[in-house]
Amino acid sequence: MGVVETSDLTGDQLLQVLATLANPHRLRVIAALAADRTYVSQLARELDISRALLQVHLRKLQAAGLVSADIEVSPDGKAMKFYNVTPFALQLTPQAIMTAVGTLRANNDLDAEARR
Numbered sequence: 001m002g003v004v005e006t007s008d009l010t011g012d013q014l015l016q017v018l019a020t021l022a023n024p025h026r027l028r029v030i031a032a033l034a035a036d037r038t039y040v041s042q043l044a045r046e047l048d049i050s051r052a053l054l055q056v057h058l059r060k061l062q063a064a065g066l067v068s069a070d071i072e073v074s075p076d077g078k079a080m081k082f083y084n085v086t087p088f089a090l091q092l093t094p095q096a097i098m099t100a101v102g103t104l105r106a107n108n109d110l111d112a113e114a115r116r
Helices: 011-021 023-037 040-047 052-065 094-101 107-115
Strands: 067-073 079-085
Touching: 011 023, 011 052, 023 040, 023 052, 023 067, 023 079, 040 052, 040 079, 052 067, 052 079
Parallel strands: none
Antiparallel strands: 067 079
């Protein structure tokens, strides 16, 4: 998979990525995974957060396309889910924002989704 760039995102996708990254836990997850792929239990220990909270953040990062996961079987037969950072490059410029705004859904659609 290639690098996801700002110019590849619709306005709605850009908002999702920016909202997802606007959290210190998720920034720490990205930083840890940028160093090396790992599985949930190890990552939770490294970041000193619960696995349940980490799972919430990983789901949001996956939904935004910022991380991906692969399941592997360990030597002792356990299925382990390894997470990786999906390569991305965000360059926010006035032009990029103008382009993204042109693809935003109508305000009514965004307001309805926010209420869910």
